[in-house]
Amino acid sequence: LAQDIPFANIHNRYATIGNKYIEDDIDLTTSGLGRSRIVNKLSGRNYHVQDDIFALRLIFSGLGPAPKKLQNGENGVLLTARDFKFLGYEQNSLINGVKRITLHFNYRWENTNLYVSVYYEISSNEFSFRKWIGICDSSEGINFLDMVYVESLNFGRASFSHGQFGQPVFYKDIFLGLEYPTAENFINGGQLKIGYVVGESVKSPQYITHKAIIGCSSSETSLENAFMRYVRTIESNELRPVLLYNSWYDLRNPAIAEKDSSGIMNESSVMRTIASFKSELYDKYQIALDAFVLDDGWDKYKSFWGVDSSRFPQGFSNIVDALKSMGTKLGLWASPFGGYSNRDLRVNWGRKHGFETTGNFYCLAGSKYDSSFRDVMTKYVQEYKIGYFKWDGFLLACNESNHGHLPGIYSREASVKAYIDLMKSVRLVNPDIYLNITSGTWLSPWWLKYANCIWMQGEDYGYQEDIPSITERDKAITYKDVVLWNNFQKQHLLFPMANLMTHGIIKGRFNMLGGSNESYSSFANEVMMYFGRGITMWELYVTPDKLSPDDWNSIASAVKWAKGNEKVLNMTKMILGNPEKMQPYGYLHVNGGKAIIVLRNPYVKRQKINIKIDHNFDGLISGVNYFVKIIYPYNMILPHPLTYGDAFKIDLDGYEVLAAEMVPSYKLDPHLPLGVKYSVDKNGNISLWRKFGAKQVIHLVNGKSLGKIEFGHPVQGVRFKEKTKFVKYDKKIEARVNIEVPRNWNFPQLAILIELDSSMSEQMKPTFKATISGKQVPVSVETGNSRWYWGIVNIDSAISAVNLDVRFENDIKGKVSLWLFGQEELSHVLLNHIRIRTN
Structure with missing residues (x-):
């Protein structure tokens, strides 16, 4: 028990503060002032540093x-503790067992009498300690504090x-930072x-700095996981999932409603949308929006x-009253810098009424x-x-000199302070309010002391x-994941995925994103990726009547799955390759003895991936056998149990999104089959699925064998x-292709892919022409930056003699490939003698 009590003491001008995890020893002797030792008791490693104490x-x-x-x-003078006279110290025991040491210093020069207090603080249950500084001038207070260094260390x-x-x-197994x-x-x-x-005059009383950690x-x-656990302790609110509707692609100001009267935002249209969500999501699936x-x-443009x-x-x-039946709160967008659409109307009005503008x-x-x-x-x-609140738009700086703040880089500090004061103010009224701050912010984890969610960039x-x-x-899925890959794999930024705004699922009257003829599987893939990244603010930028019943079901299923796996999905790492280079990539979530892996292949070519259960899977239970259970786009449990150090392989088809859970063997129903696709109906009956004519010996999780099962007649x-x-x-x-497609293939398509050499002009403008058995048929064309072209033709489930002609205006160099797409029906076998429990 004594080891759990933090300690702070000074003896013979040596200060020590620590707990059972970490310790800091500071030499305050005249000859040794500035020597320090940081002790990591978890690893047994000591760090001997030269410590300026402050600068x-x-x-x-x-x-x-x-x-x-x-x-x-x-001018511009850098002073450290060595330039000051050490006056003494205080030791304090605070509430909840917190210990604090305070060191006092003084510096005199001409009309300057600086007092600096350095505070060290530690509690019993944190694997970290904090430090901050108080600065004042008891003289004339005419000096200007340009910058403060709360830590100034030399590790050799x-x-x-x-x-x-x-x-x-990060340095070896310690992290250091400033909580701002x-x-x-x-x-x-x-x-x-x-x-x-800083950008403030030094006066009396003390200016208190932000805290170092x-x-x-x-x-x-394990340092990254330790840092992310620390971030969880500083958040303004406990992390929680928030499901919301956002009106941006559904309802707008009449000035930007693009001549679609049904898309004008007013009380009637808002009430109509609320009714649709109640009917399609709340009544049918018992899922309530947290915010509308x-x-x-x-807002009225010409107003404040x-x-x-x-x-x-x-x-x-009336809107607030209508939302009460679902337990949904009203949410509002606003823009600190004035918005986007018709911003000039807002800002010009504000300027005339005395509001500061730049x-x-x-x-x-x-x-x-x-x-x-x-x-x-x-x-x-x-x-x-x-x-x-969704607060959207934060300026880098304001260089005006008559706004009550300093210009230049100091204005950034003034703006950040104003933003934080704004967040604190609304939390005084509603401590549980969810604050999403978007454009203009950056991925600093210390925003989360004040806000719930930060924009992903891009x-x-x-x-x-x-x-x-x-x-x-x-294309849109890949774009988003390229932005995230640049954040986390290229720049190696440290920020919890759970607190990112990645912009929500879009399918609205002002932007369908996937086109008007989008397939259900295309939409479902994005839903899986969106929830599978591990974010916790789930935004639906949708028009309800643009969603099919399958679309609603996809969203509802994903919401229920994500809520059921909330604690696991909160701990996320991006893994594998670079989507920008057409490499398979994914997101790994591990917590509480379970892992979830969401994978995607951004390219048409089938690709094989290998995943090793290594330190990235810390959080699984040591010595326990795990099974990999694929849950999307089908159900299948990989046949072999795995433990730490093992590896497994998964093949990803072109553009495939796959989600899998790693579950301890004792948590799986013992009657589930291994190594074969399966489905379970609401009564717990199991069906197995394979190609027609396939034969397979089926084993169950409990080790029993069902013998060889035949899946119908060969096709x-x-x-x-x-x-x-x-x-x-x-x-x-x-x-020229002469192809026969089996009748158990649905929606077969033949496609030609032309990938042009990088030396080719971007203005090639090809034309496509196709015939099937001599009859001309339409060609659907997809392209990107004029470096590649898909020409896609619908064909029949029979013999098709297809000719595809592609003509360019100039000679070309590049790669040509031919692909067959379709949905293959599988044969299924019902296991009549086995039934499992369902929930």
Whole structure:
């Protein structure tokens, strides 16, 4: 029990603070001031460092030269604890067993009398300790604090990782950082300074800095997981899934409704959409929206974020009442810098009424705009019980000099402070409000002290045009995952996937994303990818009557699955290859003795992947056998049990999305089959599925064998009646195919893929022509950045003699391939003597 109690003491001018996980020893002797030792008790590793204790970059006023300078006019002075006189210390025991040590320093020069207090704090149950600084000047208070370094350490020979803007620094099995979004890390060999721009005069009382954090893990390979566990402890709210509708692609301001009167946002159209969600999702699936979000379109442009009374004569009162039957809260979009559509109308009106602007934007740090925006957002929370805000648009800086803040880089600090004050203000009214801050933010985990969700970067949606794709939605999926790969695999940013806004599932009147003739499987693949990435803010950018019953079922099934696996999906790593290079990739989630893997092949070519159960799977139960249970797009349990150190292989078809769970063998129903696709009906009856004519010995999870099972009579497979021929002329490619497709194939298509050499012009403009048995048929063409082209022809489940002609305006170089697409019906066998329990 004594080991669980944190300790903090000073003896013979040696300060020690620690707990059973981590310890910091600081030498305060005159000769040794600045030597420190960080002890990671989890790994047994000690770090001996030269410690400046703090560093302040000050701009001195008064008569010159400034301290450490030779000439008048030279300025910008860096002071550390070595430049100060050590005055003494305090030891304090706080509530909940927290221990604190405070060191006091003084610096005198001319008309300057600086006092610095350095605070160290630790609790019993955290594998980290915190440190911060208080600074004041009891003299004239005319000096300017440009930057503060809360940590200034030299590890000697060291190799750090991470450390980008707003990010922590990793070194072996410890992490270091500053708990603030604008944290900056300066690395020079083994020297590390962690601080931030301040931009304030040093006066009395104390200016208190943001806190630095040093934490540890049991090994280098577990450090990222340790850091993510730490992030969970600082969040403004406990992480929770939030399902919401967003109106942006469904309902808009009349000025941007694109002549579609049904898409105009007003009370009537909003009530209609609420009724649709109640009917299609709440009544049928017992799934309630957590928030119903009105995006850009609810406000009157020429007002200060006022509700447009011409379209909402009762404000939002009737809408709030209508949502109560589902237990759904109203959510609102607003933009700190003035929005996007018709922003000039908002900003020009605001400028005339005394609100601070810069160019065509509002300035959030402006004295009047800051307080007024905070007041109106807080008022809406009070009046309409708002449960969600999407705040969209944050400026890099404001260089105006008359807004009540300093220009340049200091304005960034003023804007961040204003943003954080805004978040704190609405939380005082509704502590559980969900805050999603989007464009203009960056992936610093320390935003999560104030907000629930941060924008992933990139565009709202996009199409990855340089990868050959059959569907528009496949391009959009790949685009999103390329952005995430750049964040997490290329830049190695540290931020929990669970707190990312990746923009939701889009299928609305103003953007169908996948096209008007999109297949159900295309839509279902995105639903699986969207929930399978491990995000927890689930946005539906949909028009209800654009969704088919299958679409609704896909969404409902994914919501229930994700909620049932919430704790596992919250711990995420992106794995495998780079989607931008057409490599298979995926997302791995491990927690609480279970793993979930979501995989995707972004290219048409079938690809094999190999996954080893290594340190990335920490969180599985040691010594327990696991089975890999594929749950999408079919059910199948891989035949061999696995444990730590083993590997398994999975084949991914072109554009396939596959989700699998790794489950301890004792948690699986013992009567489930291994190594074969299966389905279970609502009564617990099991059917097995394989190709017609297949034969397989079926084993069950419990080790029993059902013997060899035959799956119906053989069906002739795809046959090419004669050799496929490719003929290339200067500007023409001709493919001649004589093919027989079995009748158990649905929706067969023959497709030619032309991938042009990178040296070719982007303006090739090919024309496609196709005939089947001499009769001309339409060709569906898909292209991206004019580097590749798909020509797709629907064919019959019979013998088809197909000619495909592609003509270009110029001679071409590249690669040509021919592909057959379709949905093959399988044979099934009902296991009459086996029934399992279902839920």
